[in-house]
Structure formats: C-alpha cells, structure tokens
Amino acid sequence: MSSPRELPSVEKFLATPALVKLLQEHGSEFVKLAAREALEGYRRRLLAGEEVELEGLPGAVEALLQPSQRRVFNLTGTVLHTNLGRAPLGSLLTSVSERLRGYSALEFDLQNGKRGRRGAGVERLLRWATGAPAALLVNNCAAAMILLLTALAKDREVIVSRGELVEIGGGFRIPDILALSGARLVEVGTTNRTRIADYERALTEDTGLLLTTHRSNFEILGFTESPGLDELLALGQKHGLPVVYDLGSGMLTPVVEGEPSVGEATRFDLTAFSGDKLLGGPQCGVIVGREELVEACRKHPLYRALRCDKLTLALLEETLRRHLGGSEPVPALELLTRDASSLKERAERLLEQIERSLPSELSARVVATVAQVGGGSSPGKGIPSFALEFTPRDPASLLGLQQRLRQAPTPIIGRLEKGSCYLDLRTLPPADDEELLEGLKRVFT
Numbered sequence: 001m002s003s004p005r006e007l008p009s010v011e012k013f014l015a016t017p018a019l020v021k022l023l024q025e026h027g028s029e030f031v032k033l034a035a036r037e038a039l040e041g042y043r044r045r046l047l048a049g050e051e052v053e054l055e056g057l058p059g060a061v062e063a064l065l066q067p068s069q070r071r072v073f074n075l076t077g078t079v080l081h082t083n084l085g086r087a088p089l090g091s092l093l094t095s096v097s098e099r100l101r102g103y104s105a106l107e108f109d110l111q112n113g114k115r116g117r118r119g120a121g122v123e124r125l126l127r128w129a130t131g132a133p134a135a136l137l138v139n140n141c142a143a144a145m146i147l148l149l150t151a152l153a154k155d156r157e158v159i160v161s162r163g164e165l166v167e168i169g170g171g172f173r174i175p176d177i178l179a180l181s182g183a184r185l186v187e188v189g190t191t192n193r194t195r196i197a198d199y200e201r202a203l204t205e206d207t208g209l210l211l212t213t214h215r216s217n218f219e220i221l222g223f224t225e226s227p228g229l230d231e232l233l234a235l236g237q238k239h240g241l242p243v244v245y246d247l248g249s250g251m252l253t254p255v256v257e258g259e260p261s262v263g264e265a266t267r268f269d270l271t272a273f274s275g276d277k278l279l280g281g282p283q284c285g286v287i288v289g290r291e292e293l294v295e296a297c298r299k300h301p302l303y304r305a306l307r308c309d310k311l312t313l314a315l316l317e318e319t320l321r322r323h324l325g326g327s328e329p330v331p332a333l334e335l336l337t338r339d340a341s342s343l344k345e346r347a348e349r350l351l352e353q354i355e356r357s358l359p360s361e362l363s364a365r366v367v368a369t370v371a372q373v374g375g376g377s378s379p380g381k382g383i384p385s386f387a388l389e390f391t392p393r394d395p396a397s398l399l400g401l402q403q404r405l406r407q408a409p410t411p412i413i414g415r416l417e418k419g420s421c422y423l424d425l426r427t428l429p430p431a432d433d434e435e436l437l438e439g440l441k442r443v444f445t
Helices: 010-014 017-026 028-047 054-065 091-097 120-130 141-153 174-181 196-202 229-239 291-299 302-306 310-323 331-337 340-357 395-406 430-444
Strands: 078-080 134-138 157-161 184-188 207-213 243-248 270-274 285-289 362-374 383-392 415-417 420-424
Touching (some): 010 017, 078 331, 091 310, 120 134, 120 285, 141 157, 141 174, 141 270, 157 174, 157 196, 196 229, 207 229, 229 243, 291 302, 340 383, 383 395, 395 420
Parallel strands (some): 207 243, 243 270
Antiparallel strands (some): 362 383, 415 420
C-alpha cells in the first residue's frame, strides 16, 4: 500500500472479521477509538512516503488495546533496568495488596481518631534503618534534590565540585536542578581534582550550602583528588553551612561491593537517595538528616506537590521491614546476590528442554556472562552470570528473532551482542523458569 486513499474507512474496518472479534472482547467504543488511532498512524506513515501492509492494521489495533504496563521477562542481564521499571516488586506487591484493598489509614491516627501525618510510619522505619534523626519521602530523588535546594538555598549560592556536575538518565543535570530550585551554582576545582581549599576560597556571605554528589553512573580514574568526608563536614561546621549529599542509589543492605551505603552517608547534614535502585523498593526519593533541615523541607509549599501516594508508602514500608529483618527477601536484592552456579544449572536445564524446539537455522548454548547492576549504580563493575546464547545461521535474521521474542505471550526481552541474542538468567526469578520455557517453545515452533 502506498497511498492514504487505499485505507478503509473506520466503519468498513470495524466490519472486518478480526475487528469484529476485538469488538466482542473489548467493547465497541474502546475498539473504535483504537481503530481510528491505528488508521491515523498508517496515514501519517503513508504521507511520509513509507510503504505499509494493510494486513498489519488489526495487529496495530490489538496492540493499542493492550495495557501499557505489561509484565515482561527481563533477560537483559541488567537488574535495575530503567526502561523495564528498575527494581522488580514481586512479593512486595502481594504483601501490601490486602492492606490497600479497601480504605487505608493514610492520614488517620487510629489511637486518637484524629487526622494523622502522611508517611509517619515509613519515616519511623527510615530513621530506624539509617540511624538518621529525621526522614522525609517524595516521589523521586530529583524531586528530593529540588525540594531541599529550594527550601534551604533559594537565591543563595551552592558550592559543587566540577567533577560532580553529573547528568542522570533522561538528560537531567545537576546544574539544571540547581537552576530550577532558584539556587546559584558555584563550581570549584577541576573535573579530576578538587581540594577542600577550593571550597573554602569560594565561600561568601551568600553561600547557602555545600553539595557533594555520588558519581554513580561514571568513574574518573588516574590523576584525581577529592576532599574527604571529614574535611567537608568540618568546613561546613566551621562556617555554619549544611553539607548535603546526593547519594542516588540508596544501598541500605550491603549487596554491591564498592558502592557507598546509606548508613555511611547519614553523617552528612542531609542525604538524598532513590527508593527504586539498590534499596529495592518503589520509585520515590528519600531525604534523611538533621531534624530542623528535614522539617524545613516538610514545611515548604513545594512538598505537597511532591509527596507520595498510599501505594508508594505501603511498598516502601514493606521494603524497609524486610531490610530490618523480615522473613522474606527484597526481590531486587535477591537477584543481585544469587550464586552464579545456580544460574548455570538453570540455564543448562532450560537449554536441555528447549533444544528439540529449535529450528535448524538457530544454534543455542549456555555461556558465562557479566551482568550489570543498572540504575546508574556501580559503573564499570559487573556481576558473574550465565545466559542462553542463540545464534542464527543468517546474521540478518537476528533482529527478527529479537522481535519474535518480544511478541511472546509474556514478552521476552534479551540483549543482542556480537551476532547473538543473549537471555541472561541473572535477571529472572527461578519461579518464572517454566513460563519462560513455554514462551520460548511457542516462539520457536
């Protein structure tokens, strides 16, 4: 098909057998809206000079009718995969579902029958888990930084080392967050070397705070220097200035060697970190530290726009309870710490059961791989793992294989590398092995 004139009308399209079936399953109004959007998409492609096949239209409609938040098998080898939802919630969801099935005591004090403070229980667990005097929860770590910078340093100067002016995923940069908060950035030192004297020389009567940032998604190696924690804290105390740490990854239980932990970071006046990275919970941002500084953030009008809902609060509470000694593990941390030998055994068992279903033009074997933490944590460091490696005889068919895997009943997301498709077992819970096996058999037969 090469012209928009060849496209059917909405009414004619809805009368085709494939669409009649969808109408019976999903209802007329829902399918009609999806059909209009699919036809409009094809029209735009045709006007752009693209050739399209009319036979693909029903599939385009069906895709639009599917929930966007679909469960997938993450077999990329990246545990905290940002595009696939970072930390998997798994049994955390089942644990909180009964608590949230009806109404919940979100802002209600069951002891006195009066209005309570949202998040008070989670903040208590954060204090227990980190040892910090006070805690506050918002909807992500960028929001935590915007809130604390606005509350504590609006119209004032914030001193940051040039080597820590990082960019996180999605193009968000520390200088942009500072500008949005109304604080004025003062860069000190150089990309690779910053000394405490650089901070001290930059101090003025307009300085609001000292900011240090964990370089979580890159490394600077070689001729480098950074001031120590004791030096920064002593400088802040000497001049009566808060020292703030943008920690980012939020590791509470030590699971990744070399990554700074939340416990170490609570020596700062304020520390901000994420809930859905190495903490293993839902997306949220945590601020812990000195009580008067945390309360200044809580009382700022911006906090109301950034506070969390009941689902996030319940999920983070369950995550923290498990960190503090619950009987069940945190799903993401369980994936990160699983022994590589068990992954090899699972991969070999899966290969043995799938070999008969493989087409002749596709070979498969079990290989050792290096998985990644992900989520901007531990750059340059990997985790030993094992994967199923599928190699097509014709390299040109590799993208087609990847597409067929994505079209499995539960989409299978692997990674392509050096002419092969890898399905890495580091990121798959053992309970999903049988369902993955059935999905692979349907793809290959």
